[in-house]
Amino acid sequence: MSPRQIEVSEPRQVGITELVLRDAHQSLMATRMAMEDMIDACADIDAAGYWSVECWGGATYDACIRFLNEDPWQRLRTFRELLPNSRLQMLLRGQNLLGYRHYNDEVVDRFVDKSAENGMDVFRVFDAMNDPRNLEHAMAAVKKAGKHAQGTICYTISPVHTTEGYVKLAGQLLDMGADSIAFKDMAALLKPQPAYDIVKGIKDTYGSDVQINVHCHSTTGVTQVSLMKAIEAGADVVDTAVSSMSLGPGHNPTESVVEMLEGTGYTTGLDLDRVLKIRDHFKKIRPKYADFESKTLVDTNIFKSQIPGGMLSNMESQLRAQGAEARIDEVMNMVPVCRKDAGYPPLVTPSSQIVGTQAVFNVLMGPYKVMTGEFADMMLGYYGASPAERNPEIIKQAAAQAKKDPIDVRPADLLEPEWDKLVSEASALQGFDGTEEDVLTYALFPGVASTFFENRSKGPKSVAKSEAQLKAEAEGKASTALNGPITYSVTVNGASHTVAVEPA
Amino acid sequence: MSPRQIEVSEPRQVGITELVLRDAHQSLMATRMAMEDMIDACADIDAAGYWSVECWGGATYDACIRFLNEDPWQRLRTFRELLPNSRLQMLLRGQNLLGYRHYNDEVVDRFVDKSAENGMDVFRVFDAMNDPRNLEHAMAAVKKAGKHAQGTICYTISPVHTTEGYVKLAGQLLDMGADSIAFKDMAALLKPQPAYDIVKGIKDTYGSDVQINVHCHSTTGVTQVSLMKAIEAGADVVDTAVSSMSLGPGHNPTESVVEMLEGTGYTTGLDLDRVLKIRDHFKKIRPKYADFESKTLVDTNIFKSQIPGGMLSNMESQLRAQGAEARIDEVMNMVPVCRKDAGYPPLVTPSSQIVGTQAVFNVLMGPYKVMTGEFADMMLGYYGASPAERNPEIIKQAAAQAKKDPIDVRPADLLEPEWDKLVSEASALQGFDGTEEDVLTYALFPGVASTFFENRSKGPKSVAKSEAQLKAEAEGKASTALNGPITYSVTVNGASHTVAVEPA
Incomplete structure (x- = not known):
């Protein structure tokens, strides 16, 4: 490790972005968490003192309409209402928005505007190829809407990826007006030394007032140390998930990051009592989604393969x-x-x-x-x-x-204008509500949107297990509990009968 | 964090003590792992390049005779045979040995001698009160047997526990001839800053050639960072458990500690291919003991309570x-x-x-x-x-x-000589084999020993689930599955019938 650590007399405040409402359940339980399972935690989340609360974007939009019959825009408005004092944060795939193709710039503008209007504050904008041109228009739209544009770099390892290259990329994002730089380590590949070197490199090159956010998954079991080294190098905000929704393919635990800084020159300033209440809430929720969880706790294979x-x-x-x-x-x-x-x-x-x-x-x-x-x-x-x-x-x-x-x-640049066409196609769908938000839903997921519009009035559905199911499982009845009629061959006093049994 | 990090041009080698054969299963599955589930991993463990392999002591002795009908001395001899190139390490509770009372010094001498004779190399000696006098005799016995005496400090937090106090305690252990100092953080309380300060304090005070081993549990989710800071401060050996037997109330994952050091001034020198084979072995074993596992993955409550x-x-x-x-x-x-x-x-x-x-x-x-x-x-x-x-x-x-x-x-000092009495009491037990090892087993657990001696000839029994049970559970049949014909006595309208039921 470089010995050039920052010396501080007053603890330096390190911000925390809480991921429990978005990336944590996306990574741990295939984005399946229903809004009803998040609502009761919001008052504590709003008061805990996070730098921001990630709660929208990524795969949540898709999951809302595909699995949960829930309007993603309504989810955003609900979060805005329940988290009045928090910076709401979303993950945006640059020119792909939340879909899987490139969109015409006008669609990008309208999506960003509507997101801002419905309550979004911080837009974490990235591109899977790390091509800054795929971020540029979305970043400009965010700036124009008066919101926080976070230019994001995906971390990977290859013979051509170097500390210098990442520092240079950060410079390109700053040149396009990024309010902060996010370092996104979605595969938990970021080791302590490069974490230190890259954050230090960006601060040394562009000034210590450049805000750097570091996002790591915990899959490989090394990245909590990387967060520590990133903080030592000057990182301003790190991403965590409350402990009851942490680890495995998810993220490092919020409370552990708070505690690890005690006595160092850094502090998160979080209200730990609030965080523990958030933990207790999700501790009860998580088992309801156990069927969507992977069993892997830690896996360093990716470093080799x-x-x-x-x-x-x-x-x-x-x-x-x-x-x-x-x-x-x-x-x-x-x-x-x-x-x-x-x-x-x-x-x-x-x-x-x-x-x-x-x-x-x-x-x-x-x-x-x-x-x-x-x-x-x-x-x-x-x-x-x-x-x-x-x-x-x-x-x-x-x-x-x-x-x-x-x-x-x-x-x-090669895409034709498409907004008017999207409006007219969406308008033809049963259940379309006439809003620009619905046009955007159609634009992002045309096939799923038409089914969703049709069924929307039935209201959100949960794919979680019920309390009763959990209780039955805990009592060892599991899926073998007798639900419907089961047919047995029964021999009574030597004579065989076919008997159907079901609860009376 | 202090900026006084050690600068190195060549990576400094950090040793690893692998815990999978003792503390990992003691902490994760109530010490229940049967020898048959460890044997196949030993060749890889022996060749991976660990500083030592902890495999005996702690609660394993008790668990062997109480739950597994296995002779703990035979277990030690088997490890000695299967791990010919490794330093075998044990945890010894000072004057309590592996039991729950203080023993007369002669019993301590005989226990240490027999442990050394049967193959033990490194004795990690501790006392729950941190009273050096409770370690002194056991340490002297280890030195006399020509083995490695590791003086151990239990880490805790209180108004009277300070960095200076721990450094002083280390000095007392060194004065009594400790070959190394172990820092034992059984409750995962050791945060990064004190980890750094204490290790640095010991090195600065007693010289950089004093060997320091750091043992942390992972319960609170902060201690992998503490291991990093301890290493930066000069720690020579850190304890880990292979990833498939790590985390929760256990320890930090071996592979993650290896990987986290890449590019830093430190290296473990472990053969990662071997470690991954060990991981694969225990990945198959761990589910067999699921009934003994706690569900807690990370819990920072202890810092507050x-x-x-x-x-x-x-x-x-x-x-x-x-x-x-x-x-x-x-x-x-x-x-x-x-x-x-x-x-x-x-x-x-x-x-x-x-x-x-x-x-x-x-x-x-x-x-x-x-x-x-x-x-x-x-x-x-x-x-x-x-x-x-x-x-x-x-x-x-x-x-x-x-x-x-x-x-x-x-x-x-207040205890009377007791060896002769122990010999004569043990000799009276059915199944006593006449060895000093058996007298020691009786000395440590008199009640359990008599049952064990009686039943020993039946051979070890496993409390793990069988492959078939695991398979049935995976298929959702669990323990309630109806497999064979079950015979009921059924009374219908006052008349009794014998009824056999099986799947149709």
């Missing part, structure tokens, strides 16, 4: 579908090849799926004999610029197979 | 037995009073039970109206010296109630 857990299971199921499970080692060796050919994109949704699927194709059918449309698009620049040069030979093959030319402009 | 989790549940069940559950808050306020009166002992077995039970008595019957024999003994010095002065008024009451005088000598 460079392949995130979700990506590995995807590839395995693709191989299984082809009866080729035995070839997983070949595929794992192919992933670095495909990633290098594609210019070392971070492996995060959607790039992880795109690279992983191509690796499977390469092993099953020979290198690039068949290219997926998405991999071809990535090779041709339709997801944006890659961190390093892409393999020119594979670009040629991609162009031939996809019958498209490579581009080097910002992908959204 | 000063009451370890196990102590709290003890007090709650004592109150419940008296129909006085509602008075738990009064008891929790009484604990600090009793602890102060007793001179601020660390709260660890057995002092946590002794202090907690007295607090319950005080609340139910009035302050010190009734004193437990154990609390009176503690007040009168029969557990050794306390970290601070004890309350003279309560000492008087203890003397009156227990009809004993307070002592200030080493408690074992």
Whole structure:
């Protein structure tokens, strides 16, 4: 470790972003938490003294309409009402907004405006390729709406990713007016030393008043130490989740981060009594979603394989579908090849799926004999610029197979205006409520939106287990409890009968 | 944090003590792991490059004879055989050995000699009161046997516990010939700043060549950071458990500690491929013991209440037995009073039970109206010296109630020779095999030993779930599944029938 730690006489205040209302349940329980399970914690969250409360964006919008029959805009307005003293924070995928394609700039403007209008304060804007051009328009829209634009860097490891490169990228985001820089370590790859070096590098280069937020998952078990080193290097805000909704694929526990700073030159200033109430609330909630949880507590495999857990299971199921499970080692060796050919994109949704699927194709059918449309698009620049040069030979093959030319402009520059078309298509749907918010829902998830509009009036539904189910399970009855009629073969005094049994 | 970090040009090697074979399963699954579930991991453990392998002592001896019908000495010999290249390490409760009373010095000598003879290398010797006199004889015995005597300090927090005090205590242990100093943080109370300060203090005061080992549990979620800061301050060895047997009431994950040091001035030198094989082995084993696991992943309560989790549940069940559950808050306020009166002992077995039970008595019957024999003994010095002065008024009451005088000598100085008596009592037991090891087993756990000797020839039994049970549970059948025909006596309208039922 560098000995150049900051000496302080008064403890320096380190802000905390609480993740429990968004990324914590997205990471731990597939974004399934119903609003009704969050409401009772809001008063304590609002009073605990967080720098911000992440509560919207990411996969929550999709999950709301797909699984919970809940209007995501209503969720945002409810949070605004229940958290009047908090900065609300959301995660925004740059030009993709919360969807899975690039949108025309006007759609981006309208989405950001409506989010701000409904109560959003801090927009954490990122791009899976780390192409600043994919962030630029969304950042400008946030600034124009008078809100906090947080320029975000996805952390990854590759031969072309260096401390200097990340520091330079931070500079580009600051040049486009970022109010703060977020460092987003979605795969828990950020080790203590690079955490220290990068934060220090940004502060040294652009000034100590540049606000740096650090977001780490806890999957590999190293990142709480990374948060400590980032704080020592000058990080201003770190992300945590209350302990009862922490660890595993989630995040480091809020209380532990508060406690670890005691006696150091840093303090969070959080009201720990409030935090413990929040903990107690979610301690009761979490078991209701146990079916959505993974069993992995800590896994350092990714440091060796460079392949995130979700990506590995995807590839395995693709191989299984082809009866080729035995070839997983070949595929794992192919992933670095495909990633290098594609210019070392971070492996995060959607790039992880795109690279992983191509690796499977390469092993099953020979290198690039068949290219997926998405991999071809990535090779041709339709997801944006890659961190390093892409393999020119594979670009040629991609162009031939996809019958498209490579581009080097910002992908959204090629998009036609689409707002009017989206309005007229949305308007034709049963249950459409006439608002711009509904048009945006349609724009983001056209298929799911039409079903949601139709069913919206039935109100939110929960996919959690009920108290009664939990109680039955605790008593060991589990799923074998007698619910419906069960048919037995019963032999009475030597004679056999078929008997159906159900609760009276 | 102090900026006085050690600068190194070559990475400094930090040793790792692997806990999976002892403290990990003691902390996670009530010491229930059977030898058969450890054997297959030993070749990899032996080759991974650990500084030492903790595999014996603590509660394992008791658990072997009480629950597993396994001879603890045979377990030690098996480890010696399977881990020929490793330093075997044990935890020894000073003058208590592995039992719950003070033993005469001759018994201590014989126990240490036999442990060394059967293969033990590193003796981690501690005392729950941190009274060096309770360590002294065991340490001398270890030195005499030519083995590594690790003088151990239990970490706790109180108004009288200071960095300077811990540094001084380390000096006392070094004066009695300690080959290394272990810092034992059994309640996960050790925060990063004191971890740094204490290790630095010991190194600065007694020289950088004093070996310091740091043992932390992970319960509060702060101690991996503490290990990092301890290493920065010069700690030589830290304790970890392989990730598949880590976290919660256990320890920080071995792989995560290896990975967190990458790029810093420190390295463990462990063979990570071996460690991952060890992980894979125990990943399959751990679910077999799920019934013994607590559900708590991280809990910072102890920082506020000063009451370890196990102590709290003890007090709650004592109150419940008296129909006085509602008075738990009064008891929790009484604990600090009793602890102060007793001179601020660390709260660890057995002092946590002794202090907690007295607090319950005080609340139910009035302050010190009734004193437990154990609390009176503690007040009168029969557990050794306390970290601070004890309350003279309560000492008087203890003397009156227990009809004993307070002592200030080493408690074992008052013990009569007892070896010959132990030999003759053990010899009278059915199944006694005539060895000194068996006499020691009888000395430590007289009641359990007699049952064990009688049943020993039946061989070890496992309390783990079988593969078949795990499979059935995974398929949701759990213990309520109807597998074979079950015969009922059924009375319908007054007539009795014999009915056999099985799935149709």
